[in-house]
Amino acid sequence: MNMNQTNKYFNEMHSDNGAIREIYRYYEKWRSGLPDGTLERRSAEAELLFRRMGITFAVYGEADGAERLIPFDIVPRIFGVAEWQRLERGIKQRVRALNAFLHDIYHEQEIIKAGIINAQQILDNVLYRREMQGIDLPNQVYAHIAGIDLVRVAENEFYVLEDNLRTPSGVSYMLENRKAMMRLFPELFANHTVEPVEHYPQLLLDTLREAAPPFVSDPVIVVMTPGSYNSAYFEHAFLASQMGVELVEGQDLFVHQQKVYMHTTDGPQQVHVIYRRVDDDFLDPLVFLPDSTLGVPGLLDAYCSGNVALANGVGTGVADDKSTYLYVPEMIRFYLGEAPLLSNVPTWRLSEPDDLKYVLENLSELVVKEVQGSGGYGMLVGPTSSKAEIETYRQRILTEPNNFIAQPTLALSTCPTLVDSGVAPRHVDLRPFVLSGKEVRLIPGGLTRVALREGSLVVNSSQGGGTKDTWVLED
């Protein structure tokens, strides 16, 4: 094990003095008793399993990469129940505040009146949807499914990296990773009390039911996908089949007299709830991008008339934008009257001249992101970039500083991970999935993403990251 890394970053298995943290003790004892090469063999088995099941994703812009596996690491990431419960409270609190914020800015805009956020910040945001102003949603929930990205830097220090309130993906990997682990290591599960995650699709279905228009007693629910060439298509199909509902594309739906129907072999059938995995821009060519073929003409009209529910709602992007992110702790105080349990990462706004100056002087130590970017595309990680890369990025910032924010390079915690040279620490983050209906629900665990390259801090699957099963264990 590389001791330099152990000292610099919080290692979730080994504490600073090299001892094994309590929660990993049993696992490590089990692992050290395995004959040589066991993990490697099981890992190869796992890969075969995943390929056969077709658990793939597409990487945009890769000619041969129409379908690729996300590397699955077979060493689990483990939380204790107590530390998980602290996290859970913080995550739920955050999502409650975000939904309250969305309801507010599409209604009375009290937060603007109170002078906490200026109107321009919201109303000029391209992700703010004017069409949603004054529209009432069941339970006042906008982001029914949220993915909150967290990083850990110390025993009791977590930061929220970003909120994903549009169409967060990855939950199918959480479920498939667990399934694979149980198949590969039944003995581990026999001796550990791992909190289950398998009921996520059921909770999702409950949440979608609660989102239905109030006058519908037995709503018809569908999952809407952009199609089989979308990077997350596997997940869309997976969730639809796990919930036992139809997986539709835009072309399967049509709107008639402000109601949404799907084409079936037995004629049109009305649809009440659409779990859509299509971005706002592509939902309805009559309102948003006119040349979108993924959407349904008239869908927004039907939605605003209250005849169909969309999950997530339209216009949630304004709340997970990286410039709005800065205000989330304020939102929690404003709407809930509580102190935030989870911290934001300190962030510099490059639209502010002072911040810009500081960031440009310290590019080699910072992480710079596009305000509306996602998926790890188009970001600069100063410490691991070459001089030339930094200079190219500097020019991009200077053309339009408003488009960027910067954060310190976080010392992401590491977890033991199986790599070519054996088991070694690699940096991880965590995306728990939060469901909001009549209540806020959270599955114990989430998707742990791991940067497989030594020293790398970028965990996104599109950038060569892998995933791990995440355990919440009774202490």
Add this chain to the structure above:
Amino acid sequence: MLSRTADNLFWMARHIERAENTARVLDVAHRTSLLPLDIEGSEAYLWYAPLNITGCARGYEVKYGLARSEIVTRYMALDPDNPASIYNCLRLARENARAVRGAITSEMWEVINATWLELNRLPKQIDYEKFPDYFDWVKDRSHLFRGVTLGTIVKDIALSFIKLGTFLERADNTARILDVKYHILLPSVNDVGGAADYYQWGALLKSVSSFEAYQKIYRDVISPLRVAELLILRDDMPRSLHACMNEVEAELIAINCSSGKEARRLAGEQHAALHFGRIEDVFEQGLHEYLTDFLNHINLLGQEIRNAYLARRDQFGLLPLVKSTQTQQSTHIN
């Protein structure tokens, strides 16, 4: 069920069945080519048959000219540029399956996906002698798919559309094999009643897995008349036209939707003709003419099924019709 889902299920099943049938046709050509055939230019003659049956003779001629055993085999088995090749059938089957993963069981998906992955792991240049192994593999995968389907899927409308695709395709194929082979093996109609070349006709029967059944049922020399009867009228032969239409009609009744009246009528009509038909009348009309009529009829039936269930229509009459999906690819041959 979503029309698009039904469409994909239907074509998934058709493409799998087509891959199997093409493998059968090629396998038989292969076997037959090892036997003496007393015809001038017999190689070209023999190897045009598979091209004709699958409707890719023209595409082949443009590319290669005269039909040669090895070239035809490679063209039909593995050529990605031949839309009717086994390679492309398996690719399209997987694409259709991928588009409806939620509607099929994970076991079914795994079989189709693994088939495609294995196909792509094959060496680029299979030895010509190794092709029979390849054909066996294709047939095995198709059998496996059918078995897994029946063993895992809920008996509902999804299975009905899968079976519709399978049996329409199979009926189409049996009729084509019979039509094409008859002409090669029986240039003179006067020979119909007499005994025929045991090996040549045996090969034909084997191509539709009916050789053993023939022996069992007739316990006699192979006569072309009986072969036709077996493959057209007998409903206990799993690949006969009658047996296929039994299934097609039953599935159309099982689907039992408000639409599809004309499809049910066409299927019923064709089924009745087979059910009450006599082989003597078939030959009186002329076997080729009879089979041509049959192929036209089920082609029409296929279109009716498409109109009734698979295409997205606007039942309220207020919207323009939506165009059909990309994945269903009409590589169907006529």
